[in-house]
Structure formats: C-alpha cells, structure tokens
Amino acid sequence: MSVTAPSGFAASGVVAGLKASGKRDLALVKNLGPLTAAAAVFTTNRCKANPVLWSEQVIQDGMVSAIVLNSGGANCYTGAQGFQTTHATAEAVAEQLEVSAGDVLVCSTGLIGDQLPVEKLIAGVSSAAAALATDAGLGAAEAIMTTDTRPKEAAHRAPEGWTIGGMAKGAGMLAPGLATMLVVLTTDAVLSSEQLDAALRSATRVTFDRLDSDGCMSTNDTVALLGSGASGVEPDEAAFTLALTAVCRDLAEQLQADAEGASHDIAIEVVGAASEDDAVTVGRAVSRSNLFKAAIFGNDPNWGRVLAAVGTTDAEFDPYGIDVAINGVQICTGGEPDQPRDLVDLTPRKVHILIDLHAGEQTATILTNDLTHDYVHENSAYAS
Amino acid sequence: MSVTAPSGFAASGVVAGLKASGKRDLALVKNLGPLTAAAAVFTTNRCKANPVLWSEQVIQDGMVSAIVLNSGGANCYTGAQGFQTTHATAEAVAEQLEVSAGDVLVCSTGLIGDQLPVEKLIAGVSSAAAALATDAGLGAAEAIMTTDTRPKEAAHRAPEGWTIGGMAKGAGMLAPGLATMLVVLTTDAVLSSEQLDAALRSATRVTFDRLDSDGCMSTNDTVALLGSGASGVEPDEAAFTLALTAVCRDLAEQLQADAEGASHDIAIEVVGAASEDDAVTVGRAVSRSNLFKAAIFGNDPNWGRVLAAVGTTDAEFDPYGIDVAINGVQICTGGEPDQPRDLVDLTPRKVHILIDLHAGEQTATILTNDLTHDYVHENSAYAS
Structure with a gap:
C-alpha cells in the first residue's frame, strides 16, 4: 500500500526511458488535500545534487503539493544545465497537476555526473500524471528502485482513524546523514508542517540515521513526509511520532536487508x-x-x-x-x-x-x- | 640490507614455532653501540596490545639495547597473562644479551585475543640471540611477515659516512596512526634520543601516517628508530630527517604495494x-x-x-x-x-x-x- 495507504494521496510509477533496462523509472505522488503540509530532511553531504538544492528551497514554506522522483541518474555535479533539468521537471509537474512549481519536491537517484535527458523526463511526467491513482503505491515504489532487488513499502493504521504510509529505495551508499536513500512518507493525520517536521526529525534520528551499510554518504538523500489531513483526525503528537518511527524503522530494516551484495x-x-x-x-x-x-x-x-x-x-x-x-x-x-x-x-x-x-x-x-x-x-x- | 645496513647492529630471524606454517616468526635486532639512543612511535588506538604497553615504558628514557619482534600472535586483549608473556620475552632477551630488560622493546603481530606460547617465545629468543649477525637483516625482515608476500627493506647511505636502514611488515589493517605495521629503523649516525625522536616524528607524519590502505587502525603498530653512533659522524639534522623521511616513504610504498588483496x-x-x-x-x-x-x-x-x-x-x-x-x-x-x-x-x-x-x-x-x-x-x- 505504501504512500497511498493514507487517504488523500494518489501515486503512479511509469517508464520514462531513463533506465537502460526499460523498467519503471519515474514516480509521482500527489497530495489531494485538503492540507498540503510537509516536512523533509536531506543529505548532510556538502556536495548536494541539483534536486536536493531545489527541494531545500521548496520545503522552506512547509507546503508540498507533489513529489516527483526519478531513477536512472542522480543529476548531481551536472552544473547549471542539471539544475535547469530539475527546474523543468518541477514545472512540468506543476503544469500537469495545476499546482505551483514551488510546491513540487524533486528527487533523483543513479549515477553522478551525467546529464538527465530532459525531454524524456517531461514526457514521463505527463504519463505519470495521467496514471495517478489512489491505489498505485506499489508502482511508485518500483519506479524509484536502482540496484534494489525489491520495492520497500510500509504502513501503519492508528485505531483513531489516521494512517501513515511510506516507500523507500536504497541499496548501496547507505550511511548516516541519510545516505542514498529516497523515502516518501504520507499521512492523512491533521498536522501542521511544524508538527510534521518535529515528528520526522525525531523518527529519522533513531532510524535512517543509524543505518550505516557501507559508510558512504550520498549526495541525493531525501526523506519527505507529506500530510493531506484527509482523515480529519488530529492525532496525539507523541503517538504519531511513535508510529512514524516504527514505519521508518520498518523501511530502514528493509533497506538493510536489501543492501548491495550483503549476506548478513x-x-x-x-x-x-x-x-x-x-x-x-x-x-x-x-x-x-x-x-x-x-x-x-x-x-x-x-x-x-x-x-x-x-x-x-x-x-x-x-x-x-x-x-x-x-x-x-x-x-x-x-x-x-x-x-x-x-x-x-x-x-x-x-x-x-x-x-x-x-x-x-x-x-x-x-x-x-x-x-x-x-x-x-x-x-x-x-x-x- | 635493512636494519644491518648501518654499522653497530646485529640481527637475526628464527623459527620459534608460533606460525602454523613453520616459517620464521621471531626477529631480534641488537644495538652494538657505542650509543643506545632510540625513539619510537606507537599506534594511537586506545586498545593497545601488551607489547605496546610494555614498549611505551621502555622508550621513556630514550635508551634501547635491543628489539624483539614476533609474528604469529598480536598478544592483544590477553590480559595480565599476556602482559606477563611480553615481560618474560624482554627478560629472556635481557638475559641472553646481558642488557637490562627495561631497555628491550617488544613487538607482536597476528591474531588478537589469543595467548602466545611463552615457552616457545623464550626458546626462540635463545635461538635468535645465537644467530645474531651483522649481515642478517633479511632474515629478520622475513620473520616479521604475516600476510605479507615479501619482506620490506630499505637503506640510505649518506656521503658523509652515516647510514640509515629499515625493515617493515604490514599488509592489512594499514591506516593512520600507524596501523598494523611494525617498522624497525637503524642508524649509525651520532644523534641523541631527542634528535632521533624529532626526526622520527617528522618522517612518520608525512609517510606512514599518510598510508591508509583500509581505514582500519591496529592495536600493535610500532615504529622504532635505534641509533648506534657507530659511524662516529654527527649528521646535519635536516639532512638526516630528509634521508629518514625518504627511507620511511620507501617502506610505506612497499607496504602499499603489498597490501592484502590489492590490485591498484x-x-x-x-x-x-x-x-x-x-x-x-x-x-x-x-x-x-x-x-x-x-x-x-x-x-x-x-x-x-x-x-x-x-x-x-x-x-x-x-x-x-x-x-x-x-x-x-x-x-x-x-x-x-x-x-x-x-x-x-x-x-x-x-x-x-x-x-x-x-x-x-x-x-x-x-x-x-x-x-x-x-x-x-x-x-x-x-x-x-
């Protein structure tokens, strides 16, 4: 169920042609509201990829309407042209979903130092927008895989009526400061962006930050938490943080279990x-x-x-x-x-x-x- | 020529029976004088092996008459019994060579956590003392090898009449703070222990300390420099430091070239x-x-x-x-x-x-x- 487990979210995963394998390589998650509260944490690597530089700006106001993620290329160390590609991707999502580009997070993963084909990305965004569905979380989770052998999903349903869902990718370059992982978490609980931010930082500190598969820190890591408020339920904050931590731990253990080449x-x-x-x-x-x-x-x-x-x-x-x-x-x-x-x-x-x-x-x-x-x-x- | 390249030193390498392979596993280097000035630097790992704990005391007064080194066991995390083994080894050397045990450096290398067989060590010391020769540097260099595929030796002869020699072992666990390497340097230049210490620290800082094969820091690393003064020549200190640095760089590059499993x-x-x-x-x-x-x-x-x-x-x-x-x-x-x-x-x-x-x-x-x-x-x- 992953990111579409909570109400108020639609997702899709499509083939944009970025991966040589021809597999799904572009994921889109749309927050259907009524709220568009959000929080995100990023790699602490000082060499940040273009989508991270972009998304750090987007999250400033705590509002996110959609997140677009591609595998097949990290768009890191690709200079001004690479930043333009990220910007164009956000603009394409904004146009398709009728939201502001300034409310669109962008994530990329793959090889550092190669330019992404911007036309393929934009065409992929159109397909992804058309494919959005409230039960398509698995397709999105598949589209962000690189050397992952399986998609990673988790969900938690609280008896009070709110839900947390999540998807993750990451197989090598897993290290502290959130290394090469992309994680999208969603919830229909009614929480402000400040509340989401506090819960997210508390949860990642003791989960993803303590996963250190190979000591290497990525340039692209992003963990985003989007809140739709669609359940209409205001959760107890401590209970929400606890549940979010459990979902993050579940995903972190899935990342560990699928780490590149690991046998233990x-x-x-x-x-x-x-x-x-x-x-x-x-x-x-x-x-x-x-x-x-x-x-x-x-x-x-x-x-x-x-x-x-x-x-x-x-x-x-x-x-x-x-x-x-x-x-x-x-x-x-x-x-x-x-x-x-x-x-x-x-x-x-x-x-x-x-x-x-x-x-x-x-x-x-x-x-x-x-x-x-x-x-x-x-x-x-x-x-x- | 290694440690016997300068005049005033005798060395040997014998089979004490510590290695299952039956190869040479105990080396002895004796300073024949007239001086017994010395300096040494040790691993900065806080988990130090027993021979390091011993040798740190020995070097306090800047006087070293002999150094005994064994492969086949690190004698690290072996508690009071392990320290007794190191002490007994130094005492055996002192008795054989008629010097003070407090002037005998001890080095060990091999697996952590196993006790060394003290009887074999003491018998080995007797054989090594009997085998001491002023042209036996190669045998000593062979006796300190573990997973090394070849002995490491270097020497520098100054036109002014003094010489520096050296031998080294180390193949894995090579890292800063001098990791799993044992290095014995000798010189017949006339220098005080303070002068030797200054030159040694200057040389290791830009050579062994910058060799980082696998990021792992050993518990046993020791680099010792013994001065016999046998050439009768007081060198220019800067020239000596420069030559010592060159010998250390030579040995460091030999360690790198023989690092475990490396292909580059x-x-x-x-x-x-x-x-x-x-x-x-x-x-x-x-x-x-x-x-x-x-x-x-x-x-x-x-x-x-x-x-x-x-x-x-x-x-x-x-x-x-x-x-x-x-x-x-x-x-x-x-x-x-x-x-x-x-x-x-x-x-x-x-x-x-x-x-x-x-x-x-x-x-x-x-x-x-x-x-x-x-x-x-x-x-x-x-x-x-």
Whole structure:
C-alpha cells in the first residue's frame, strides 16, 4: 500500500526511458488535500545534487503539493544545465497537476555526473500524471528502485482513524546523514508542517540515521513526509511520532536487508555507554571496519576486530572493561577471551553484536551489513 | 640490507614455532653501540596490545639495547597473562644479551585475543640471540611477515659516512596512526634520543601516517628508530630527517604495494587546500570510501564517488570549484564533467587521483589501495 495507504494521496510509477533496462523509472505522488503540509530532511553531504538544492528551497514554506522522483541518474555535479533539468521537471509537474512549481519536491537517484535527458523526463511526467491513482503505491515504489532487488513499502493504521504510509529505495551508499536513500512518507493525520517536521526529525534520528551499510554518504538523500489531513483526525503528537518511527524503522530494516551484495544483516547494539552520542560513535566505528565486516562475511566471530574499532573512538571506556557478545555468546569479558569462538553460529543472516562499555546507562543500535564479494562486484561494475 | 645496513647492529630471524606454517616468526635486532639512543612511535588506538604497553615504558628514557619482534600472535586483549608473556620475552632477551630488560622493546603481530606460547617465545629468543649477525637483516625482515608476500627493506647511505636502514611488515589493517605495521629503523649516525625522536616524528607524519590502505587502525603498530653512533659522524639534522623521511616513504610504498588483496596502488594528491590538515582530511575521506575503492578495482574512473567523499568533510571548498583528474585525464572541472571517462586508463597498478580544491596553496598525498575480491577473501578467512 505504501504512500497511498493514507487517504488523500494518489501515486503512479511509469517508464520514462531513463533506465537502460526499460523498467519503471519515474514516480509521482500527489497530495489531494485538503492540507498540503510537509516536512523533509536531506543529505548532510556538502556536495548536494541539483534536486536536493531545489527541494531545500521548496520545503522552506512547509507546503508540498507533489513529489516527483526519478531513477536512472542522480543529476548531481551536472552544473547549471542539471539544475535547469530539475527546474523543468518541477514545472512540468506543476503544469500537469495545476499546482505551483514551488510546491513540487524533486528527487533523483543513479549515477553522478551525467546529464538527465530532459525531454524524456517531461514526457514521463505527463504519463505519470495521467496514471495517478489512489491505489498505485506499489508502482511508485518500483519506479524509484536502482540496484534494489525489491520495492520497500510500509504502513501503519492508528485505531483513531489516521494512517501513515511510506516507500523507500536504497541499496548501496547507505550511511548516516541519510545516505542514498529516497523515502516518501504520507499521512492523512491533521498536522501542521511544524508538527510534521518535529515528528520526522525525531523518527529519522533513531532510524535512517543509524543505518550505516557501507559508510558512504550520498549526495541525493531525501526523506519527505507529506500530510493531506484527509482523515480529519488530529492525532496525539507523541503517538504519531511513535508510529512514524516504527514505519521508518520498518523501511530502514528493509533497506538493510536489501543492501548491495550483503549476506548478513548486522545489528551492533552498544550498551553501558556514558552518553547516547558515545554509543552511536562506537557502533558506527565498528560498522565501518572493513576487517570486521569481512570477518562476518566469513562467519568468523573475530571480536578482536570489534575492539580494535572501538579503540579508535573517543568514547568513554576502559579497554579492559569491555564485554562483547556475538549472537548471544559472550566471547569477551573485561577485554579478555571468555567463551570459545567455536560456540558462535554466524550462519544465520541476522547477526547481533552486543558491546557493553560499562561506562554508563546509555545505549544505541547501528544497523550495518557485511563486506562481501558481491558488494565489491556490484560496486565495481556500477557504471559499466 | 635493512636494519644491518648501518654499522653497530646485529640481527637475526628464527623459527620459534608460533606460525602454523613453520616459517620464521621471531626477529631480534641488537644495538652494538657505542650509543643506545632510540625513539619510537606507537599506534594511537586506545586498545593497545601488551607489547605496546610494555614498549611505551621502555622508550621513556630514550635508551634501547635491543628489539624483539614476533609474528604469529598480536598478544592483544590477553590480559595480565599476556602482559606477563611480553615481560618474560624482554627478560629472556635481557638475559641472553646481558642488557637490562627495561631497555628491550617488544613487538607482536597476528591474531588478537589469543595467548602466545611463552615457552616457545623464550626458546626462540635463545635461538635468535645465537644467530645474531651483522649481515642478517633479511632474515629478520622475513620473520616479521604475516600476510605479507615479501619482506620490506630499505637503506640510505649518506656521503658523509652515516647510514640509515629499515625493515617493515604490514599488509592489512594499514591506516593512520600507524596501523598494523611494525617498522624497525637503524642508524649509525651520532644523534641523541631527542634528535632521533624529532626526526622520527617528522618522517612518520608525512609517510606512514599518510598510508591508509583500509581505514582500519591496529592495536600493535610500532615504529622504532635505534641509533648506534657507530659511524662516529654527527649528521646535519635536516639532512638526516630528509634521508629518514625518504627511507620511511620507501617502506610505506612497499607496504602499499603489498597490501592484502590489492590490485591498484592509489595516490590521492590533494592540492589547492586552505591548510595541510584540510588536504589530509580530504585525501583520507576519499581513501576510505568503499564505493570509490571498488570502482577503481573495476577500472571505473567514477569521479562522482570522489566528490561524494570530499563532500563529507569540513574542509574549505566550493562544491562547484573542484577539479578532479584521474591518471592525467581531467574528467571534472569546476564540479562538472570535462573529458570523457573513456579516456582514463585504469589498467596500470599505479593510480593517481588529483583533486584541486582551489581554496589555497596547501597539499598532501594519501596512499591507499582498491577494494577487491581478494581483500574480502583474505580478511574473511584470516582466523580460520
């Protein structure tokens, strides 16, 4: 159901001819109202793609009528011509949907440094506008896929009568600051753009921001939340934020499970930290150790590589006060070997690393993947 | 010639039985004097191996009579028992060579978290002491190899009559802060430990510290410089530092060329930076991008991944003011595509990435490697 799960939204996914494969490559989501409240967060990469530069302006007033997304090209580092392409795409959507171009978010994903064919984009927008339907969320989710092997959708229906829906893409280049992911969330709850913004930032901070598949940060990431108000129900804000966080976590786990070439989904849970920042720092350091990630690929419970990564951080800990458990087996206690490595079973796809710093009460979990032959293969052959 | 190139040093490399392969695994270098001045730098990882904890104490007074190095086990995260093993090794060397244990540096390399067999180490020290010879540098260089495919040696003879020699090991886990490398440098120049220390820090800052093969920082890295004074010549300090830097660069490039599984040696040269720190930060960010490294493995001149990595830093630059050239072909000018990708030939092992930030006059070069199937293979099978 994805973005069309809440009332007040129509979506479509069409073939604009941007992908060599001939698959769907352009998605459109229209907010049917009565409200057009919205919020969005973007990559923190300083090298931002043209659609991000455009959309950052669009979201300023908290009003979004539609969002158009293309795969088949990132439109990043394409200069003034690339920005014109983004602008022309928004104008085409505005014309087709009879809204203001200044209320149209644009997202692109694909290779950096190539110009997008603007005529194909504009023709695609016409087709997408014609195909808009209130039950076409799946087609839209398919149209934003790049190396994703499956579309990612999630929805939550509150007993009070409001709904949240969402779709996401992202398979490589997943990292903090929202890396190469495009996510569109919709809701028919009655909320202002300020309320949507607060809920969105709260939800992404502990979900997408803690997904660090390969440490690489994209130039194009966007997470947008559109509110139609069509349910007529004003939700409890805390309950809405909780539900939105659950939908974001669901999508983040789908992104992790479909990460390029991965054979293990790794949750690095850091407990006993002096601060939440310390816990995140430690989890992220481990998630970025290629040696650790390659060991997990080889089903090797190499806790020494975990501690070597922990040791590169400035978090509060005593090197001889750290415990490490892998998949429930306590293999390191107080910085010394405990249970034998052989007891750890790393054959399941899900891997749980538990690091206890014994330095406080705070905790955080970072989601990552292993480093595999398939990751190297997919990312060495991307442009060819 | 390595560590025995200067006069006043004897070395040996023997089989202590620590390596399952039965190859040489214990090296000993003795300073024959008349001076026993020394300096050393160690990993900045907060999780330090026992031999590092020991050696940090030994170097305090700037006097070192001998250095003993073993492969076959890192002796890291092995607790009080592991520290006792290091201490016992130093005591064995002291007894054999009739020096003080407090003047014996100890280095270990191999898997983290396993105890070393102390009896084998002590017996190995006896054999090594018996085998000491002033022309046995190669055997010592062989004994410190782990996944290295060849020993690394370098030497420089100054016309004024003094010499610098060196040996190094390190193949994976090469990163800043001196990661998994063990390096022993020797000289017969007449210099105090303070002079040696100043020269060593100056040389490592622009050589080993700028080698970042896989972003992983080791728990065991040590670079030691021993001075025998046997040439009787007091060198010009600037000339000595220059020569030492050249020897360190030579060894660093040998480490890069033999990095685990690598198929390309990549030099990332950042120019036009506002500060040297900025240049290092940018080079290091690119060297740690798995997407960039996998692209180079696939002979794909994917400059978008270079700029995406640059964009994660806080260095001074305008995203639309950056030029990128790969192997001499200017493929990006002012943040836009320039020459066609096809013109870039990435088939040679040596790769040169030139990034001009157009933000100042400073420069730095980071050495790294590509991310290959063989890297993943070697590091997933390490412990098994």
